[in-house]
Amino acid sequence: MNIHAIRTTLRTAALCGAALALSTGCNKKADNTLNFTNAINTYYSAHPACLWSDPIKFPVQADTSDNSKTSGYDALVDQGLLVRTTAEKKKFIIASKQVNNYDLSDKGRSVWTADTTQPGYGNFCYGHRKVSSIDSSIPTTDAVGATTQIAYHYNIPDAAGWASAAETQTAYPALQTELAAPQNAQATLTNTSNGWQVSSAKSLNTSTNAGKIVE
Structure with a gap:
Protein backbone atom coordinates (compact mmCIF):
# COMPACT_ATOMS: atom_id res chain seq x y z
CA MET A 1 0.00 0.00 0.00
CA ASN A 2 1.49 3.37 -1.00
CA ILE A 3 1.84 6.34 1.33
CA HIS A 4 -1.15 8.15 -0.18
CA ALA A 5 -3.44 5.18 0.45
CA ILE A 6 -2.22 4.87 4.04
CA ARG A 7 -2.88 8.55 4.70
CA THR A 8 -6.37 8.27 3.21
CA THR A 9 -7.19 5.24 5.35
CA LEU A 10 -5.97 6.95 8.53
CA ARG A 11 -7.90 10.13 7.70
CA THR A 12 -11.08 8.15 7.10
CA ALA A 13 -10.68 6.23 10.36
CA ALA A 14 -10.10 9.45 12.28
CA LEU A 15 -13.17 11.09 10.78
CA CYS A 16 -15.32 8.07 11.55
CA GLY A 17 -14.06 7.95 15.11
CA ALA A 18 -14.72 11.66 15.61
CA ALA A 19 -18.21 11.33 14.17
CA LEU A 20 -18.97 8.42 16.49
CA ALA A 21 -17.67 10.29 19.53
CA LEU A 22 -19.61 13.40 18.55
CA SER A 23 -22.85 11.51 18.07
CA THR A 24 -22.43 9.80 21.44
CA GLY A 25 -21.48 12.99 23.25
CA CYS A 26 -24.37 14.96 21.77
CA ASN A 27 -27.01 12.40 22.70
CA LYS A 28 -28.37 14.01 25.86
CA LYS A 29 -30.85 11.18 26.35
CA ALA A 30 -28.17 8.47 26.59
CA ASP A 31 -28.03 6.82 30.02
CA ASN A 32 -24.44 7.56 30.92
CA THR A 33 -22.41 9.22 33.66
CA LEU A 34 -21.66 12.32 31.59
CA ASN A 35 -25.34 13.11 31.04
CA PHE A 36 -26.24 12.39 34.66
CA THR A 37 -23.49 14.75 35.82
CA ASN A 38 -24.56 17.49 33.42
CA ALA A 39 -28.19 17.19 34.51
CA ILE A 40 -27.36 17.54 38.21
CA ASN A 41 -24.92 20.41 37.63
CA THR A 42 -27.50 22.22 35.50
CA TYR A 43 -30.04 21.87 38.30
CA TYR A 44 -27.64 23.25 40.91
CA SER A 45 -26.63 26.16 38.69
CA ALA A 46 -30.18 27.47 39.13
CA HIS A 47 -30.51 26.37 42.78
CA PRO A 48 -27.77 27.85 45.01
CA ALA A 49 -26.96 26.53 48.47
CA CYS A 50 -27.97 28.96 51.23
CA LEU A 51 -27.20 29.50 54.90
CA TRP A 52 -30.52 28.95 56.66
CA SER A 53 -32.98 26.10 56.22
CA ASP A 54 -35.83 28.63 56.11
CA PRO A 55 -35.90 32.22 54.83
CA ASN A 123 -31.39 34.07 52.62
CA PHE A 124 -27.64 34.36 52.20
CA CYS A 125 -26.61 31.95 49.43
CA TYR A 126 -22.96 31.03 49.32
CA GLY A 127 -22.35 28.92 46.20
CA HIS A 128 -23.44 26.17 43.84
CA ARG A 129 -22.98 22.48 44.32
CA LYS A 130 -21.08 20.63 41.62
CA VAL A 131 -20.84 16.89 41.11
CA SER A 132 -17.42 15.48 41.95
CA SER A 133 -18.31 11.83 41.30
CA ILE A 134 -21.23 9.63 40.28
CA ASP A 135 -21.14 6.69 42.66
CA SER A 136 -24.04 4.57 41.45
CA SER A 137 -27.19 4.65 39.33
CA ILE A 138 -30.19 2.38 38.99
CA PRO A 139 -30.22 0.70 35.56
CA THR A 140 -32.34 2.59 33.07
CA THR A 141 -32.74 3.27 29.33
CA ASP A 142 -32.42 6.22 26.99
CA ALA A 143 -36.19 6.26 26.35
CA VAL A 144 -38.13 9.45 27.08
CA GLY A 145 -39.91 9.03 30.42
CA ALA A 146 -37.28 6.71 31.90
CA THR A 147 -36.08 7.47 35.42
CA THR A 148 -33.05 6.60 37.49
CA GLN A 149 -31.83 7.07 41.06
CA ILE A 150 -28.34 8.55 41.33
CA ALA A 151 -25.98 8.46 44.30
CA TYR A 152 -23.14 10.94 43.98
CA HIS A 153 -20.72 13.25 45.76
CA TYR A 154 -20.57 17.01 45.32
CA ASN A 155 -18.46 19.95 46.42
CA ILE A 156 -18.91 23.73 46.26
CA PRO A 157 -15.96 25.16 44.32
CA ASP A 158 -17.34 28.72 44.14
CA ALA A 159 -18.06 29.24 47.86
CA ALA A 160 -18.29 32.90 48.90
CA GLY A 161 -15.48 34.29 51.02
CA TRP A 162 -17.78 35.12 53.92
CA ALA A 163 -18.93 31.48 54.06
CA SER A 164 -15.35 30.20 54.18
CA ALA A 165 -14.34 32.56 57.01
CA ALA A 166 -13.44 30.89 60.30
CA GLU A 167 -15.90 33.05 62.29
CA THR A 168 -18.81 32.05 60.08
CA GLN A 169 -17.96 28.37 60.11
CA THR A 170 -17.59 28.36 63.90
CA ALA A 171 -21.06 29.89 64.25
CA TYR A 172 -22.55 27.56 61.62
CA PRO A 173 -20.87 24.13 62.03
CA ALA A 174 -22.98 22.58 59.28
CA LEU A 175 -21.56 25.13 56.86
CA GLN A 176 -18.06 24.02 57.78
CA THR A 177 -19.05 20.42 57.09
CA GLU A 178 -20.66 21.37 53.80
CA LEU A 179 -17.50 23.08 52.54
CA ALA A 180 -14.88 20.80 54.08
CA ALA A 181 -15.01 17.85 51.69
CA PRO A 182 -17.21 16.21 49.04
CA GLN A 183 -20.64 15.43 50.49
CA ASN A 184 -23.04 12.54 49.81
CA ALA A 185 -26.28 13.23 47.96
CA GLN A 186 -28.99 11.52 45.96
CA ALA A 187 -31.08 12.60 43.00
CA THR A 188 -33.91 11.26 40.88
CA LEU A 189 -33.47 11.97 37.18
CA THR A 190 -36.10 11.75 34.45
CA ASN A 191 -35.35 11.46 30.75
CA THR A 192 -37.13 14.13 28.70
CA SER A 193 -37.19 15.11 25.05
CA ASN A 194 -34.38 17.54 25.93
CA GLY A 195 -32.33 14.99 27.83
CA TRP A 196 -31.94 14.02 31.49
CA GLN A 197 -33.29 16.43 34.11
CA VAL A 198 -33.43 16.38 37.91
CA SER A 199 -36.91 15.74 39.30
CA SER A 200 -35.78 15.68 42.95
CA ALA A 201 -32.49 16.08 44.80
CA LYS A 202 -31.43 15.91 48.42
CA SER A 203 -28.23 16.18 50.40
CA LEU A 204 -27.48 13.52 52.99
CA ASN A 205 -26.11 16.22 55.31
CA THR A 206 -29.16 16.41 57.58
CA SER A 207 -28.27 19.54 59.60
CA THR A 208 -30.80 22.34 59.37
CA ASN A 209 -28.31 25.21 59.78
CA ALA A 210 -26.81 25.21 56.32
CA GLY A 211 -27.21 23.72 52.89
CA LYS A 212 -30.69 24.95 52.03
CA ILE A 213 -31.27 24.88 48.28
CA VAL A 214 -33.27 27.79 46.89
CA GLU A 215 -36.05 26.54 44.65
Missing part, protein backbone atom coordinates in the same frame (compact mmCIF):
# COMPACT_ATOMS: atom_id res chain seq x y z
CA ILE A 56 -35.41 34.97 57.41
CA LYS A 57 -36.84 38.47 57.57
CA PHE A 58 -34.67 41.36 58.75
CA PRO A 59 -34.44 43.32 60.95
CA VAL A 60 -34.38 40.81 63.82
CA GLN A 61 -33.85 41.25 67.55
CA ALA A 62 -31.99 38.92 69.89
CA ASP A 63 -31.43 38.92 73.65
CA THR A 64 -27.73 39.55 74.32
CA SER A 65 -27.76 36.98 77.14
CA ASP A 66 -28.65 34.19 74.69
CA ASN A 67 -25.44 33.36 72.83
CA SER A 68 -27.15 30.66 70.77
CA LYS A 69 -29.21 33.39 69.09
CA THR A 70 -26.60 36.12 68.79
CA SER A 71 -23.48 34.17 67.74
CA GLY A 72 -24.67 33.44 64.21
CA TYR A 73 -25.75 37.00 63.56
CA ASP A 74 -22.56 38.36 65.13
CA ALA A 75 -20.47 36.24 62.75
CA LEU A 76 -22.31 37.83 59.82
CA VAL A 77 -21.67 41.26 61.35
CA ASP A 78 -17.96 40.37 61.35
CA GLN A 79 -18.23 39.58 57.62
CA GLY A 80 -19.97 42.89 56.90
CA LEU A 81 -23.29 41.34 55.88
CA LEU A 82 -25.25 42.66 58.87
CA VAL A 83 -25.14 45.76 61.04
CA ARG A 84 -25.72 45.55 64.79
CA THR A 85 -27.15 48.10 67.21
CA THR A 86 -27.94 47.69 70.90
CA ALA A 87 -31.09 48.66 72.76
CA GLU A 88 -33.06 47.99 75.92
CA LYS A 89 -36.36 46.18 75.78
CA LYS A 90 -38.80 46.54 78.67
CA LYS A 91 -40.00 43.25 80.14
CA PHE A 92 -42.06 44.64 82.98
CA ILE A 93 -42.81 48.12 84.25
CA ILE A 94 -39.61 48.31 86.26
CA ALA A 95 -37.42 45.80 84.40
CA SER A 96 -35.69 45.64 81.02
CA LYS A 97 -33.20 43.51 79.13
CA GLN A 98 -30.38 44.28 76.73
CA VAL A 99 -31.00 43.28 73.12
CA ASN A 100 -29.17 43.48 69.82
CA ASN A 101 -30.90 44.62 66.66
CA TYR A 102 -29.57 43.15 63.40
CA ASP A 103 -30.28 44.41 59.91
CA LEU A 104 -28.83 43.98 56.43
CA SER A 105 -25.84 46.14 55.58
CA ASP A 106 -25.30 47.57 52.09
CA LYS A 107 -22.92 44.67 51.41
CA GLY A 108 -25.47 42.22 52.78
CA ARG A 109 -28.21 43.55 50.53
CA SER A 110 -25.95 43.12 47.51
CA VAL A 111 -25.66 39.35 48.13
CA TRP A 112 -29.10 38.78 49.67
CA THR A 113 -31.33 36.29 47.84
CA ALA A 114 -34.94 37.41 48.23
CA ASP A 115 -37.73 34.88 48.68
CA THR A 116 -40.18 35.60 45.88
CA THR A 117 -43.00 33.87 47.77
CA GLN A 118 -42.62 35.88 51.00
CA PRO A 119 -42.01 39.62 50.63
CA GLY A 120 -39.25 40.80 52.95
CA TYR A 121 -37.82 37.32 53.53
CA GLY A 122 -34.67 35.88 52.06
